[in-house]
Amino acid sequence: KAGVTQTPRYLIKTRGQQVTLSCSPISGHRSVSWYQQTPGQGLQFLFEYFSETQRNKGNFPGRFSGRQFSNSRSEMNVSTLELGDSALYLCASSSPGSPGYGYTFGSGTRLTVV
Amino acid sequence: GEDVEQSLFLSVREGDSSVINCTYTDSSSTYLYWYKQEPGAGLQLLTYIFSNMDMKQDQRLTVLLNKKDTHLSLRIADTQTGDSAIYFCAEILPWDDYKLSFGAGTTVTVRA
Numbered sequence: 611k612a613g614v615t616q617t618p619r620y621l622i623k624t625r626g627q628q629v630t631l632s633c634s635p636i637s638g639h640r641s642v643s644w645y646q647q648t649p650g651q652g653l654q655f656l657f658e659y660f661s662e663t664q665r666n667k668g669n670f671p672g673r674f675s676g677r678q679f680s681n682s683r684s685e686m687n688v689s690t691l692e693l694g695d696s697a698l699y700l701c702a703s704s705s706p707g708s709p710g711y712g713y714t715f716g717s718g719t720r721l722t723v724v
Numbered sequence: 725g726e727d728v729e730q731s732l733f734l735s736v737r738e739g740d741s742s743v744i745n746c747t748y749t750d751s752s753s754t755y756l757y758w759y760k761q762e763p764g765a766g767l768q769l770l771t772y773i774f775s776n777m778d779m780k781q782d783q784r785l786t787v788l789l790n791k792k793d794t795h796l797s798l799r800i801a802d803t804q805t806g807d808s809a810i811y812f813c814a815e816i817l818p819w820d821d822y823k824l825s826f827g828a829g830t831t832v833t834v835r836a
Contacts (some may be wrong), residue, residue, distance in 0.1 A: 614766075616766075641822065643822065643823070645823075645824075652826060652827075652828050652829065653812065653824075653826040653829075655823045655824065657823070658822040658823060660822070665821065665822050666820065666821060666822045666823050668823070700766055700767065702767075704822075710755055710757065710772030710773075710774065711755060711816075712755075712757055712772050713769070713824060714769060714771045715759075715765050715766040715767040715768070715769075717765055717766040718765075718766050
């Protein structure tokens, strides 16, 4: 069974640009959530989607947005990139059948803003 | 407390047991998790425990839960060099569904 797939693995962008990250969940998983990981702030929750609906959102500015498609794949977008957006962005998927309703994470997308 | 708290570093000799401690936020949190992160990788779900359990054992891993003190621990028996990683404790708060709240992570270094 394929795991959570995130593309691309690495990205370098310039301040002011925008970026779109993609996440394909485990087959059959309908919940997808996104996290930002930085050395200073640790793991911070961005948002969670289920059946194309956002069910929860973290405390990030409106520059951070996401969406989920009917096949459960998800994208997140960051507009007007800032240097502080440099981070590892992790996607996770889950289903009621997951062990302990736990989330399975992808390997992440490493975004560097220069 | 407002945050999930963990000690930042743990050094252990190969073959010994490791104990990683965590204080979580709320005694009503239903699900508690331990994740492992190796360099350059995502998070791997190691184990979980439901709040109605005191202990859970899974091969070399033992999780102990003290709801009264909101304390969670992970014991790794016979620690190996492959266990060197960052370990994160996480909870899902009952009023904040579908969101994992993580501690800062404990960096475990296994020395020969």
